[in-house]
Amino acid sequence: MRGSGKIPRSAVFRPPAANILPMKEHLQELLASALERVLADAGAQQAPAIQLDPTKDRKFGDFQTNLALQLAKPLGRPPRAVAEALVRALPPSPRVARVEIAGPGFINFFLADAAFQSVVADILDLGERYGRDDSGGKGRILIEFVSANPTGPMHVGHGRGAAYGDSLANLLAATGWTVWREYYINDAGRQVDVLTVSVWLRYLECCGEPVTMPRRGYPGDYLKASAQRLFDAHGRAFHVPAARVREGLPEESVAPDDASEAQLAAAKASQEAHLDALIARARALLGVHYATVQRLALDDQLAAIKSTLDAFNVRFDQWTSEKALVDGGFVARALARLKEKGLTYEKDGALWMRTQAFGDEKDRVLIKADGTATYYCNDLAYHIDKLDRGWPLLLDVWGADHHGYIARVRAAIEALTGRKDALNVQLIQFVTLSSGRMGKRSGNFVTLQDLIDEAGTDATRFFYLTRSHDQHLEFDIDLARSQSTDNPVYYVQYAHARICSVFQQLADKGGHWDAQAAKLTLHRLTNTHEKALLTLLGRYPETLQRAAASYAPHTLVFFLKDLAEALHGYYNVHRFLVEDDPELQSARLALIRATAQVIRNGLRILGVSAPEKM
RNA sequence: GCCCUUGUAGCUCAGUGGAUAGAGCAUCCGCCUCCUAAGCGGAGGGUCGCAGGUUCGAUUCCUGCCAAGGGCGCCA
Numbered sequence: 302m303r304g305s306g307k308i309p310r311s312a313v314f315r316p317p318a319a320n321i322l323p324m325k326e327h328l329q330e331l332l333a334s335a336l337e338r339v340l341a342d343a344g345a346q347q348a349p350a351i352q353l354d355p356t357k358d359r360k361f362g363d364f365q366t367n368l369a370l371q372l373a374k375p376l377g378r379p380p381r382a383v384a385e386a387l388v389r390a391l392p393p394s395p396r397v398a399r400v401e402i403a404g405p406g407f408i409n410f411f412l413a414d415a416a417f418q419s420v421v422a423d424i425l426d427l428g429e430r431y432g433r434d435d436s437g438g439k440g441r442i443l444i445e446f447v448s449a450n451p452t453g454p455m456h457v458g459h460g461r462g463a464a465y466g467d468s469l470a471n472l473l474a475a476t477g478w479t480v481w482r483e484y485y486i487n488d489a490g491r492q493v494d495v496l497t498v499s500v501w502l503r504y505l506e507c508c509g510e511p512v513t514m515p516r517r518g519y520p521g522d523y524l525k526a527s528a529q530r531l532f533d534a535h536g537r538a539f540h541v542p543a544a545r546v547r548e549g550l551p552e553e554s555v556a557p558d559d560a561s562e563a564q565l566a567a568a569k570a571s572q573e574a575h576l577d578a579l580i581a582r583a584r585a586l587l588g589v590h591y592a593t594v595q596r597l598a599l600d601d602q603l604a605a606i607k608s609t610l611d612a613f614n615v616r617f618d619q620w621t622s623e624k625a626l627v628d629g630g631f632v633a634r635a636l637a638r639l640k641e642k643g644l645t646y647e648k649d650g651a652l653w654m655r656t657q658a659f660g661d662e663k664d665r666v667l668i669k670a671d672g673t674a675t676y677y678c679n680d681l682a683y684h685i686d687k688l689d690r691g692w693p694l695l696l697d698v699w700g701a702d703h704h705g706y707i708a709r710v711r712a713a714i715e716a717l718t719g720r721k722d723a724l725n726v727q728l729i730q731f732v733t734l735s736s737g738r739m740g741k742r743s744g745n746f747v748t749l750q751d752l753i754d755e756a757g758t759d760a761t762r763f764f765y766l767t768r769s770h771d772q773h774l775e776f777d778i779d780l781a782r783s784q785s786t787d788n789p790v791y792y793v794q795y796a797h798a799r800i801c802s803v804f805q806q807l808a809d810k811g812g813h814w815d816a817q818a819a820k821l822t823l824h825r826l827t828n829t830h831e832k833a834l835l836t837l838l839g840r841y842p843e844t845l846q847r848a849a850a851s852y853a854p855h856t857l858v859f860f861l862k863d864l865a866e867a868l869h870g871y872y873n874v875h876r877f878l879v880e881d882d883p884e885l886q887s888a889r890l891a892l893i894r895a896t897a898q899v900i901r902n903g904l905r906i907l908g909v910s911a912p913e914k915m
Numbered sequence: 916g917c918c919c920u921u922g923u924a925g926c927u928c929a930g931u932g933g934a935u936a937g938a939g940c941a942u943c944c945g946c947c948u949c950c951u952a953a954g955c956g957g958a959g960g961g962u963c964g965c966a967g968g969u970u971c972g973a974u975u976c977c978u979g980c981c982a983a984g985g986g987c988g989c990c991a
Binding site: 357358361365367370371373374380403404405406407450487490491492573649650651652653662663665666667668669670671673675676677680701702703704705706728730731735767768769771772773774775777780787788789791792794795796798799802803804805806807855856859862863866869870872873874876877878914915 | 920952972983984
């Protein structure tokens with residue numbers, strides 16, 4: 302999302318040693334000097350900002366600037382003439398091999414080989430720290446993601462949020478942020494009662510009762526395991542004849558296939574009414590045991606979620622329970638603060654929050670007329686708590702369907718803290734499956750655990766992260782679980798494995814390679830494949846910075862694909878083990894060792910393994 | 916109706932105020948006596964949804980229109 306929650310970019314990244322960024326600054330200094338002279342000669346003073354960018358095509362050199370194009374109009378001279386004047390005024394530099402004027406007036410810089418080669422030495426020295434900023438100095442940020450309701454297994458949509466949130470957290474941690482990862486457990490509210498009743502009905506089945514599941518309950522088979530556990534642990538202690546459960550409950554009506562919207566709404570209302578009555582009946586019949594059933598149902602679902610996330614290589618620093626916030630008085634205290642500030646009022650028997658005064662479309666209900674808190678109320682208290690715990694920036698990863706919810710949470714935070722920019726929300730667009738259906742209530746869907754079981758964590762995570770998070774994603778299950786060439790994750794992993802294999806070959810032949818000695822041979826890296834690889838390696842640090850600044854791990858995925866492509870192309874054309882030229886061999890091994898290091902560093906941020914053999 | 920997002924190759928998607936708009940898959944043609952062929956090279960394939968505007972320059976920024984998805988609860 303654009304706007305108020307954006308992380309400030311004030312902290313300029315300083316790479317640990319000479320590579321692309323200082324080079325860019327160096328060229329900008331040269332250009333600034335030339336610009337000053339050209340402007341003085343022309344008697345002008347208004348100087349445009351110098352735009353200097355990496356080139357897309359090697360034939361345009363390594364960096365290009367459109368400065369002459371920008372100056373053409375104010376100076377009243379043709380762009381190419383301005384470019385020539387600028388180039389003449391450029392101070393000489395040993396790091397620049399040559400400068401060319403091309404196209405309508407672009408100035409292209411070709412760098413000296415040595416300017417690229419040194420990155421290999423940096424990578425060999427820094428190892429897994431290359432490209433990283435572990436200082437934590439940019440600030441503290443709390444990222445909340447997944448937070449799937451503990452009422453059933455996670456589906457492919459949750460998987461996307463998990464892969465995205467975890468990788469983004471890694472990315473932020475790798476670019477100077479102090480990061481805390483949190484999962485908000487929605488273990489309070491009506492949905493939990495629906496879960497409880499659904500499990501209890503399955504339990505009654507275990508007792509031999511003929512039960513019909515309510516149409517808007519949770520019908521999935523996964524609850525049968527919880528029911529069985531309940532039965533095993535407590536026997537028939539919670540048994541009630543099905544007839545007594547059903548007695549006097551309002552009937553569910555079903556809309557016909559060609560129902561109008563009004564008919565559909567009426568049917569839905571009757572089904573919800575039935576469900577509410579069933580919940581009330583369960584509470585009445587079970588008494589204190591209701592909580593026992595509920596606890597077991599929740600624990601089972603949460604355990605399944607934790608197990609899946611663990612398999613998916615996703616870790617959290619903290620799991621925050623909604624119920625614990627309520628029971629611990631956090632919600633009450635948040636409400637008291639709102640009331641104290643005059644931000645609430647009562648209307649129609651409910652308590653409202655004045656969110657409209659802070660940019661929301663309308664005011665929102667905190668406490669319903671029946672005395673219970675809205676989801677919003679508890680979530681608001683949770684966000685206040687996160688801030689109270691000393692995290693000045695909150696980053697929430699939500700499904701795109703929560704879009705309309707952002708304004709009210711931000712409004713509440715602003716109302717209490719005066720800060721508009723404390724909350725940043727990244728919305729994950731929907732995931733569709735290339736085949737099959739999703740939906741918890743259908744009882745028949747592809748779970749995240751299914752994907753992990755069939756495709757593996759690496760392929761699944763990589764597939765999710767190949768698309769920008771704010772774009773719709775079509776998850777091709779067959780492709781993700783294919784062990785074939787088609788699967789994109791192998792392309793990158795294979796590059797890493799190939800490099801490892803080269804070093805294995807070297808060892809098998811009794812050869813040696815020494816990193817320190819190799820640093821003195823880097824001047825031998827001069828062909829086009831080597832230059833391409835060197836250029837990419839040098840761009841890794843800024844790739845991380847850019848990916849983090851735009852909350853876009855997929856940028857890193859594309860970078861790693863490019864890097865793997867450069868390696869594979871190099872591999873196919875040149876031999877690395879060149880027995881008759883030890884110096885060249887040493888230099889090439891240094892280059893591919895550095896490449897393997899960067900691939901490993903990047904994959905680690907994505908939560909994907911870098912196998913040494915495939 | 917109002918708000919948000921999206922529209923780029925047959926399919927799935929990157930990308931950018933600049934030079935000839937890219938990748939994977941699919942189709943076709945080549946490359947293993949040699950470090951892993953899960954690889955490499957090449958070919959075909961495009962009105963960057965449509966129309967205006969800003970600009971030296973727009974696929975990119977702005978406006979309108981068309982189309983798709985989502986959101987507009989005292990649900991979570």
